[in-house]
Amino acid sequence: GSFDSLSNFLKDNSLSTPTGSKLGLPLSIDAVEALSPCLRYAELFPPQPHALLGHSHAEYKKKMSGVLIGDPIQIQIRFESSSKWPTDINAMGAAKCAMLMTLAEGIKSMKERHETHNFDGYLEVTPSYVDLGYMGFIWRIFIRPDQELKMLQSLRKPSSDAIALHKILRKRHIISALHHYTMLSVHTKYPASSYVLRLAKRWVAAHMLSDLIPNEAIELLIAYTFVDSAYVFAPSTVFSGFMRFLHLLAYHDWINHPLIVDPHNQITSEEKALIYSRFKSVRGESYDKGPPMYIVSPDDLNEEKDNITKTILDSSFTHDHPEKVVLNRICSIAKRAHNFLIKNLARNDDDSSEDCQYSWVEIFQESMSSLKAYSALIRVNSEIIIDRFCSSTMIDFDYFGPESLYTLSMKKRAMGPKTLYKKVYKNLDSKTKLVCAWQPVESVLASLRARFGHLMIFFYNDLTPDVIAMLWRPQNYDSVTFSTFHSEYKVPIDEEDGIGIKVVTNASDIFREIGSILSGVAIDLKIFDKKLLKSE
Secondary structure (H helix, E strand, C coil): CHHHHHHHHHHHCCCCCCCCCCCCCCCCEEEEEECCHHHHCCCCCCCCCCHHHCCCCCCCCCEEECECCCCCEEEEEEECCCCCCCCCHHHHHHHHHHHHHHHHHHHHHHHHCCCCCCEEEEEEECCCEEEEEECCEEEEEEECCHHHHHHHHCCCCCCHHHHHHHHHHHHHHHHHHHHHHHHHHHHHHCHHHHHHHHHHHHHHHHCCECCCCCHHHHHHHHHHHHHCCCCCCCCCCHHHHHHHHHHHHHHCCCCCCCEECCCCCCCCHHHHHHHHHHHHHHHCCCCCCCCCCCEECHHHCCCCCCCCCCCCCCCCCCCCCCCHHHHHHHHHHHHHHHHHHHHHHCCCCCCCCHHHHHHHHHHHCCCHHHHHCCCEEEEECHHHCCCCCCCCCCCCCCCCCCCCHHHHHHHHHHHCCHHHEEECCCCCCCHHHCECCCCHHHHHHHHHHHHHCCCEEEEECCCCCCEEEEEECHHHHCCEECCHHHCCCEEEEEEECCCCEEEEECHHHHHHHHHHHCCCCEEEEEECCCHHHHHC
16 A cells, blocks of 8 residues: 555665665664554545645546645654764664654655655654655655654663653553554454444534544543453454444443453453553542543553653553543443443344334444533634534435435545635646645634633544533532632632632633634534623
8 A cells, every 4th residue: 555655665765775765864764664554444534645745546536625624644763773873862862853854855866866756745844743645645644753762761860850751751652552463453353343443433422522532532432342351252243343342341340440441362361460550549548539441451561661651561552531521421321322332232123113123323423412411502604614524413315316325424524625626737837836634623722722621621523523512510500719829711700718709710711712712613602501601
């Protein structure tokens, strides 16, 4: 495929020759590692080739999409061992940036010499990665930070910043690469697991939990349903695998037990004992601390005994997410969905009524009562919604066209929004106008979570983001004594405790600022929880 082609190109053209490598790199690339879900059969809607990105077989039309709505395909390159790397962490970052610039310039030079024809359309260098168009796709290339990790591990008294940097680099580049190949092996051994995973991601998104539960956590849950020794046989169908996924999510004791996912029996009994010991110390005596969802796999194994990482096995992908309220919500929804499907299976097969025919679809949408349980709902401008077939609130029951809804979704995503169609002329170069990772709703959501994440939880469906839901955190309903250090978004109330003036969260100001951030994206706001508005 295109990944193997790009991998071979980078490795072959970085080899040193008497005149230097064709790419101009001072070190050769000895490995190219995949990171993106689409390269391990885990993406519900995988990227499609675009004719303006160097893909000769992609359909070339007069009107084409001017945007790519998905994330770039992420890979990382590993250079050969060398003593040429600097010994200062800041200087090493500059050296990596220089290597990325050299790689980009080398590809440009090879194109000018007509030594490669598959690169086209998009090329952008940042201090951390380079984005480029190759064989119809946008690729994001990182440099694996082996030298930085060794330097950080050698510190005798690492600072808090060094510890944080080590954790980020190790998770992003080492654990993620190991996780990729673990999941790829699971999908290869159990063909149904890939379909179950994509169905599970569709179900999670349908309940507006996108980004609140890490994709890697969902993948590990699916892997567990196929390799768990408690079952005699692994699921052989998509439906049985999905039912096991819902049962695991709904009935696993997340408070008192970690979930150990070990597809290849790599974790020894001693390491399992260490996992449970670590889990108990993290949970505390009252079992109310630490990550609400504690999932551990062999990819979390720390083989380095250093001053940076002091634990043997820990929960990498679920350390920060999901939050307790999110986990409780998805477990409750999973239990209802599992019981609902069991009841449907028990129905008479001769029942061909319309209600019976479409009832299973109900687990892939939010009910009206569920929507009213949120504090507020925001309706997104329909002009920026590309695919409506995955909506959490509206599912087309009456469609009986020749193509499946999935096929229609893929076509919609390939074309992008109508307002951003491109007119392509053979005698004009319009490739520089192609927009990569066009995700306006995700962009404003990131701003909202950064600004108000301590006050509210934001829910949305990343497949069809037509609605954004908000839920107040419980502490907002409590009145507190006024303090100049914590006066933002507070309003005084007619209540005193003898110490000072009492204040509560100023919901009106928050909603006004949210409206300002969502300008051009949202068209309507519906508030269900008006307790804070009444207290002002």
